[in-house]
Amino acid sequence: MSQEPLRIRGVTRSFPGQGRAGPTLALQPTDLTVAPGEFVAILGPSGCGKSTLLRIVAGLDRPTAGTVHLGPREVTGPGPDRGMVFQSYTLFPWLSVADNIRYGLVERGVKPAEQQEILARFLARTGLRGFENHWPRQLSGGMQQRTALARALANDPEILLLDEPFGALDHQTRELMQELLLEIWQADRKTVLFVTHDIDEAIFLANRVVVMSARPGRIKAEVKVDLPYPREWTVKTTPEFGALKARLMGEIREEVRRAAAS
Amino acid sequence: MMRPLQPVGAGARILLGTAFFAAFLGLWAAVSYGGVVPALFLASPGRTLASGWALLAEYGFAFDIGVTVWRVVGGFLLAALVAVPLGLLMGAFKPVEAFFEPFLSFARYLPASAFIPLLILWAGVGEAQKLAVIVIGSVFQLVIMVAVIAGGTRRDLVEAAYTLGSRPLSILRRVVIPAAAPQVAEALRLVLGWAWTYVIVAELVGASSGIGHMIMDSQRLLDTGQMIFGIVTIGVIGLVTDLLFKAANRKLFPWAAL
Ligand SMILES: Nc1ncnc2c1ncn2[C@@H]1O[C@H](COP(=O)(O)OP(=O)(O)OP(=O)(O)O)[C@@H](O)[C@H]1O
Ligand SMILES: [Mg+2]
Numbered sequence: 001m002s003q004e005p006l007r008i009r010g011v012t013r014s015f016p017g018q019g020r021a022g023p024t025l026a027l028q029p030t031d032l033t034v035a036p037g038e039f040v041a042i043l044g045p046s047g048c049g050k051s052t053l054l055r056i057v058a059g060l061d062r063p064t065a066g067t068v069h070l071g072p073r074e075v076t077g078p079g080p081d082r083g084m085v086f087q088s089y090t091l092f093p094w095l096s097v098a099d100n101i102r103y104g105l106v107e108r109g110v111k112p113a114e115q116q117e118i119l120a121r122f123l124a125r126t127g128l129r130g131f132e133n134h135w136p137r138q139l140s141g142g143m144q145q146r147t148a149l150a151r152a153l154a155n156d157p158e159i160l161l162l163d164e165p166f167g168a169l170d171h172q173t174r175e176l177m178q179e180l181l182l183e184i185w186q187a188d189r190k191t192v193l194f195v196t197h198d199i200d201e202a203i204f205l206a207n208r209v210v211v212m213s214a215r216p217g218r219i220k221a222e223v224k225v226d227l228p229y230p231r232e233w234t235v236k237t238t239p240e241f242g243a244l245k246a247r248l249m250g251e252i253r254e255e256v257r258r259a260a261a262s
Numbered sequence: 263m264m265r266p267l268q269p270v271g272a273g274a275r276i277l278l279g280t281a282f283f284a285a286f287l288g289l290w291a292a293v294s295y296g297g298v299v300p301a302l303f304l305a306s307p308g309r310t311l312a313s314g315w316a317l318l319a320e321y322g323f324a325f326d327i328g329v330t331v332w333r334v335v336g337g338f339l340l341a342a343l344v345a346v347p348l349g350l351l352m353g354a355f356k357p358v359e360a361f362f363e364p365f366l367s368f369a370r371y372l373p374a375s376a377f378i379p380l381l382i383l384w385a386g387v388g389e390a391q392k393l394a395v396i397v398i399g400s401v402f403q404l405v406i407m408v409a410v411i412a413g414g415t416r417r418d419l420v421e422a423a424y425t426l427g428s429r430p431l432s433i434l435r436r437v438v439i440p441a442a443a444p445q446v447a448e449a450l451r452l453v454l455g456w457a458w459t460y461v462i463v464a465e466l467v468g469a470s471s472g473i474g475h476m477i478m479d480s481q482r483l484l485d486t487g488q489m490i491f492g493i494v495t496i497g498v499i500g501l502v503t504d505l506l507f508k509a510a511n512r513k514l515f516p517w518a519a520l
Binding site for chain 2: 078082084095137148152
């Protein structure tokens with residue numbers, strides 16, 4: 001699919017209160033543009049509205065005010081042009097790994113031969129060859145998220161939305177997954193909007209990091225990551241990486257303290 | 263040592279399950295052979311078996327069993343045919359639920375047995391009346407159970423399907439239905455058990471064949487052996503169908519098993 005810029009303009013979201021509690025303002029008016037082929041990480045403390053923003057871009061939630069455009073089209077609902085990987089495990093438990101990856105292809109009516117070819121490609125890229133006939137419950141968390149990534153990529157979306165996809169994984173698996181994602185992204189430069197609260201992860205992967213404030217969320221800082229691609233894990237030990245990390249830690253600490261105080 | 267939630271081995275499971283049957287049989291034998299309860303009220307296991315043999319050999323009890331099984335299966339299938347699709351639609355589409363739910367909540371409290379006199383008036387004492395009792399007894403409960411199951415479909419799976427390009431109808435077909443299927447099968451297994459209760463009630467009143475009819479006839483002759491044999495027959499058939507159902511579910515939904 002050709003790639004188009006993503007434009008988020010004045011997106012606001014408040015949730016109506018339940019019972020005696022007043023409404024919750026989750027997201028203050030937010031503007032963000034993601035250029036085609038860019039890898040943008042959204043970094044922020046827990047509860048600042050990162051998931052809310054991503055769900056609005058996916059079309060799974062509607063903004064209270066503001067608009068989201070992908071290219072010329074306004075986002076009004078979910079669609080296969082915006083692939084998503086969720087923080088929770090969302091493979092279909094009744095489908096094998098292969099059928100999970102093929103889910104969107106079947107939906108689009110892709111010919112079986114072509115489905116098979118796409119499936120083989122993404123099984124290989126995500127290191128899942130040999131597991132195509134497993135049920136999701138037979139996979140480790142890391143493998144489940146790799147399958148979810150393959151499932152989203154197989155649909156060839158214009159933009160990939162990743163909501164803390166590695167958040168539930170242990171540290172080592174997480175680093176392997178980051179390298180895998182980076183490899184895939186370096187190979188075909190698909191536009192990515194990546195939510196995380198892990199500073200290292202954000203710097204290692206992204207070419208731009210957007211820092212959000214504590215709730216109600218707004219974008220408080222943007223940091224360009226000028227580390228050259230292709231990146232290796234060794235980049236994490238360079239002084240440039242350390243400087244970026246120190247800067248982002250400063251930004252984030254303040255917000256985490258504010259989030260804890262409120 | 264027993265620990266909470268620790269699984270039990272297959273061998274031990276069968277042994278324990280059989281042990282209770284043995285204990286039950288032992289108690290029955292002790293009470294009846296020991297003369298604690300007069301034979302008029304409680305036939306001994308041996309007497310029950312002999313009555314059962316006579317029933318099968320001389321009175322064509324096999325035909326009665328066949329008739330009752332046919333009614334149960336017929337009524338159950340009719341109920342399932344209506345309840346499962348309706349329940350799935352209700353669970354998936356909230357306006358459909360809002361339309362049917364209040365009436366169903368009322369209807370499911372209507373006691374099926376109380377309908378028997380009315381049904382005899384409407385449909386006579388034929389097969390239609392027997393099936394109607396079973397359908398009335400199970401269909402409303404089943405619709406509500408299926409609706410709750412379908413309504414409990416994991417939201418995140420539905421959302422994942424949307425981001426993969428599914429439209430509402432394909433969400434129903436490719437997410438809601440497969441996600442609900444194992445639990446719906448469990449609900450069907452449960453309801454089949456109830457269908458057995460209703461069929462016997464229907465056969466106790468105004469029937470000329472069936473296990474319930476035989477039990478009623480035996481009461482007139484004060485033959486507790488035949489009555490007990492009839493009841494045990496129902497239990498055995500229930501146990502066997504239950505095992506078959508469970509085996510089928512495991513085979514059909516291997517992804518859900520542990
Ligand atoms: N459906 C909802 N109804 C009411 N409030 C909600 C709802 N969804 C989110 N919120 C509120 O909006 C705020 C932002 O939530 P969101 O899930 O976007 O945070 P987040 O940044 O993704 O947090 P985390 O890092 O913990 O996932 C939270 O305070 C949350 O309580
Ligand atoms: Mg979140």
